[in-house]
Every structure is written in structure tokens, then in C-alpha cells.
Amino acid sequence: MSDFEDKHLDFVLKHYQEGRFDTQKAIKSFNEANGIVLKPRRRVLPWVSGIAAAVAVLCIFLFRDNVRQIQLMADTEVQEFVLPDGTEVTLAPGSKLTYSEKSPRMTQLEGMAYFEVARDEAVPFEITSDGVFVKVLGTKFAVDASSSVKEVYVTEGKVLFAKSPDAEGVILTKDMQAAISPEENTPVIAAEPDVNSIAWKRGSFIFDNTPLIEVLETLSEHYKVSFEASDLDKRLSGVFYTEDLDLIICLIESALDIHIVKR
Amino acid sequence: MKDINFNDLFRYNYRPLCLYALHYIQDVDLAEDIVQESYTALWEKLQDGAQVLNRKSYLYMMVRNRCLDHIRKKTIPTESLKPYDTYGIIEDDDAQERSQTEARIWTAIENLPEKCREVFIMSKRDGLKYEEIAEELGLSVNTVRNQISKALKVLKEGIHKVYMFFFA
Known part of the structure; x- marks a missing residue:
């Protein structure tokens, strides 16, 4: 038995329109309408940094x-x-x-x-x-x-x-x-x-015509910092290594000709 | 406000909810508006400190009620209320599952290679004949046929039977 039923495909096809039901766009207008500002998200892993010679019991x-x-x-x-x-x-x-x-x-x-x-x-x-x-x-x-x-x-x-x-x-x-x-x-x-939910393992972020607001959200979640950008309407494509946040910011700024501030 | 992550609520449910709404109202713009309104209503409710046990089911319920309101407004009172789809026949859980499947099909179509998608949509949505598509796009009829069977194959492989037991 297959759950790929033709009636599902037919229904979707009947209404399919290029670029509609865009979840990221919907999130953006939801955030704007409800005055939600970008801030670091949920995951509360004890991501300690800057401890010299941390003794790791493995x-x-x-x-x-x-x-x-x-x-x-x-x-x-x-x-x-x-x-x-x-x-x-x-x-x-x-x-x-x-x-x-x-x-x-x-x-x-x-x-x-x-x-x-x-x-x-x-x-x-x-x-x-x-x-x-x-x-x-x-x-x-x-x-x-x-x-x-x-x-x-x-x-x-x-x-x-x-x-x-x-x-x-x-x-x-x-x-x-x-x-x-x-x-x-x-x-x-x-x-x-x-795809960026496994960026921590892959060692890189992958963006493919991704709205900047989503890019910053991904970075915000990964590095536990907030951002402000001079223009959120642009889109970004490219692969960025996770090691150096400042370098990523720098590259995005010059690629999109915008200004980003870390909070 | 602990444990409210609207980003995830959107990411997993936005497209399925839009397709769910489409079953009632067959209007892409209106579907998006209704779903967006429903998210906002849920957000405001949670902001007021209300408890919502199952946010996903609550969203589906709100979308359905708004769609039905809309149909009622447009229907002449003497005419009986007939939503396009199987309201009242299909169970809530099944409707949610169907919407999720359809959302994945939508995504799978979106992810087809551009030319392949174009040909596929012209044939299956717009009902054009292979010859007509071939002429309009300057392709051979054979290429059109191949692109369509490729699209169908990719779509069928991409949408798996998901609710089943493993190793059974």
C-alpha cells in the first residue's frame, strides 16, 4: 500500500503556484506584525567557551x-x-x-x-x-x-x-x-x-538563497548571540565554516553590502 | 513564555495548515491569510497567559473555523452549506496527516529541477497536451514525455509511506 495517493498529488497540483506557501516569508511577516525581535533561541546546552585548559573527562x-x-x-x-x-x-x-x-x-x-x-x-x-x-x-x-x-x-x-x-x-x-x-x-x-540543524557536526552552514533573517537566526542559535542588521530583505547563498563567526559576519557584510552588529 | 517556539510551530505546520485551508476555500491567498491570522490569534492567547495543551491541534481547529466562517459569509442562507471537501467525514487526525503529506508533495514539486517542474505543471495542472508543451517550450515531444515521467518518479520516491512499523 502506498500513501502517495494520486488524489493528494492531484489536489496539490490543482492549486500549486510557484513561490507560494513560503514558510520563511510567513514567519517574517508574523514577526513584524507581532513585534518579535530576533534573539537567541531555545537550546540551553552548557556551551562554555574561553576556559583555558579545561579538563575534559570523556x-x-x-x-x-x-x-x-x-x-x-x-x-x-x-x-x-x-x-x-x-x-x-x-x-x-x-x-x-x-x-x-x-x-x-x-x-x-x-x-x-x-x-x-x-x-x-x-x-x-x-x-x-x-x-x-x-x-x-x-x-x-x-x-x-x-x-x-x-x-x-x-x-x-x-x-x-x-x-x-x-x-x-x-x-x-x-x-x-x-x-x-x-x-x-x-x-x-x-x-x-x-540542513543547518547539523551544522555543528558538518562544520559548515549551508545557505541557498536563504532570507537574511533566517541566516541570522541560524547563526544566533549556534553561537548564542543576537544580531542587528541594516537590511533584512536580502538573501544569501554560500557555504560558511562554523569556526569563525566574525569571519562569517565579515563575508556576509561584504557580499550583501550591509552592516551587521553583534549584541 | 517558556517552551513557546513559534519558529518551529511555523516550520513544521505552516505549509500543512495552508493546504488544510485549501480543502475548504480553494484560494491560495485567502488560505495564507487565514493561517497567518490563526497563528497571530494563538500568539495573542499565549501572551495573555492562556494554556493551550496541544498547539498544533488548536491551530488546525482555528483554521477550520475561520474557513467555515468564510464559507458561511459567502453562502446565500437558503443554499445548504457544502464545503468542497469531506468535512465531517474525515477524522481530525487523518486531516492533519493528509495535510502533512500534501505539504511534502508541494515541497517536492518545488524542489524539482526548473525545466522539469515547468513541463510537469503545464501538463498536470494546466492540462496541456505533450505536443502543445513541446511547441511552446521549443522541446521535442519525447523530451516532454521524459521530463514528466522523471517528475512522477522523483515525486513518488520522495514521498514515502511514513506511518508504519519498522522491521515488521
Whole structure:
């Protein structure tokens, strides 16, 4: 059975108009109408910076029922780990991943992580977090459980995303994103996935004719700073490395001939 | 104001809500206005400190009520009220799911290569014959046929069956 029913396509086609139902435009006019100013958004990861020689404890061992539990963590910087099964995990600052020595493919996540799961048809890889259950065979994806709205973004393969192991879930494939809020039982697939939700892992922001207001929102969320710009109506395309915010600002200013102030 | 993130509420629901409204009113401009009004009404309600348990369902409800108000205003009282679609027959959850599917189809069409989209829209929306499209765009009929089957293939692959159990 396919859910791609012709009646859906026919309905959409009947009304389709180029450039309409533009979510970013709608957000912009909503913000303007309601006097909402751009400010840093929700994610409250303890993104500490400027601590010289921070001592990062990256791996600790705990015992539960005589089975050794391994806990991996990223302190102030993005950290990469390889699990016993060959799976590669990248943890965002302030995030933790725990698994038991007995079943290293059943993990618990706090915070935000990117996974490149080693393929094993016999043993699915599972991630649980508060209100999140993710199950895969072998694939690449990011899980963001750092705020009350949990998100999954898939870059390769196939991922099952649900609220809990026995709840109904959604299947995500390449470049699909879904989110679940506490009030919902099934994740909702984003009509327009945000490629920059994994900028922290990829090390770059990708903008493609993106309205400046959205560009600044992305940067604002990533670096936890606010911006003011002399002209918000312009659009930006390009790839920018995440390392140097001041350089990004500089490049945008000269590309669009505008002035941006950090707050 | 904790936990109110309108950016996410927009990003996940704006386009589906517009398509939901279209089922009642068949007018793209009006659909956008009604959805925008509904977001603003929700925003004001939350600003006043009201509790809204399920913001998404609340938005769908507001959009539907506004659409029906609009239809009532335009309908001569003696005429019976007949929304275009299956109001009253389709369940709320199904209507939401349908709107999300249609929003993804809309996005998938938007993401087709430009030429491919143009040909596809001329054929499927505007009902032009392959020969007419070929003549208007200066392409061969074969190219037109290929572009349309390519578009259909991309769209069908892009919109997956999503509500199912894994490994089942």
C-alpha cells in the first residue's frame, strides 16, 4: 500500500503556484506584525567557551547490576568516539551517551549527537532519551534531545523515530527531518528540513538563497548571540565554516553590502 | 513564555495548515491569510497567559473555523452549506496527516529541477497536451514525455509511506 495517493498529488497540483506557501516569508511577516525581535533561541546546552585548559573527562565507568556501564561525554567541545561495534558517534558539547558493556548497541542519549552506525542486520542499533526512541540497522543521522522538542535529521539510510519503543513511529530517509513535542505521540515530518540543524557536526552552514533573517537566526542559535542588521530583505547563498563567526559576519557584510552588529 | 517556539510551530505546520485551508476555500491567498491570522490569534492567547495543551491541534481547529466562517459569509442562507471537501467525514487526525503529506508533495514539486517542474505543471495542472508543451517550450515531444515521467518518479520516491512499523 502506498500513501502517495494520486488524489493528494492531484489536489496539490490543482492549486500549486510557484513561490507560494513560503514558510520563511510567513514567519517574517508574523514577526513584524507581532513585534518579535530576533534573539537567541531555545537550546540551553552548557556551551562554555574561553576556559583555558579545561579538563575534559570523556569517559567514565559505572556499575549497574554488576554490569559495567560506559558513559561518553563531551564537555566544552565537540567530541568524536568509536563504539565497540565500530559505530562512530559525535557528541555536541554538554552531551552524554551511555551504554552497557553487555549490549553496546542499546544506548541512552542526553543532549545532541550525530551517529554513523556500523551495519549489523542481526542487531539493530537503538537510542533512547526522554520521549525519544530511535532504531536503525546502519545509517547516518543526528538526534537532538537537548530541548523539549526532540528532533532527528537523517543524512543517509533509514531510521525509525518514535516516542517510545512501543509507540507508532515514522520512517525517515535521506535529508528528512522530524520532530516530536511533549504534547504529541507521533513525530511530525518536516515539510522543509533545515540542513543547518547539523551544522555543528558538518562544520559548515549551508545557505541557498536563504532570507537574511533566517541566516541570522541560524547563526544566533549556534553561537548564542543576537544580531542587528541594516537590511533584512536580502538573501544569501554560500557555504560558511562554523569556526569563525566574525569571519562569517565579515563575508556576509561584504557580499550583501550591509552592516551587521553583534549584541 | 517558556517552551513557546513559534519558529518551529511555523516550520513544521505552516505549509500543512495552508493546504488544510485549501480543502475548504480553494484560494491560495485567502488560505495564507487565514493561517497567518490563526497563528497571530494563538500568539495573542499565549501572551495573555492562556494554556493551550496541544498547539498544533488548536491551530488546525482555528483554521477550520475561520474557513467555515468564510464559507458561511459567502453562502446565500437558503443554499445548504457544502464545503468542497469531506468535512465531517474525515477524522481530525487523518486531516492533519493528509495535510502533512500534501505539504511534502508541494515541497517536492518545488524542489524539482526548473525545466522539469515547468513541463510537469503545464501538463498536470494546466492540462496541456505533450505536443502543445513541446511547441511552446521549443522541446521535442519525447523530451516532454521524459521530463514528466522523471517528475512522477522523483515525486513518488520522495514521498514515502511514513506511518508504519519498522522491521515488521
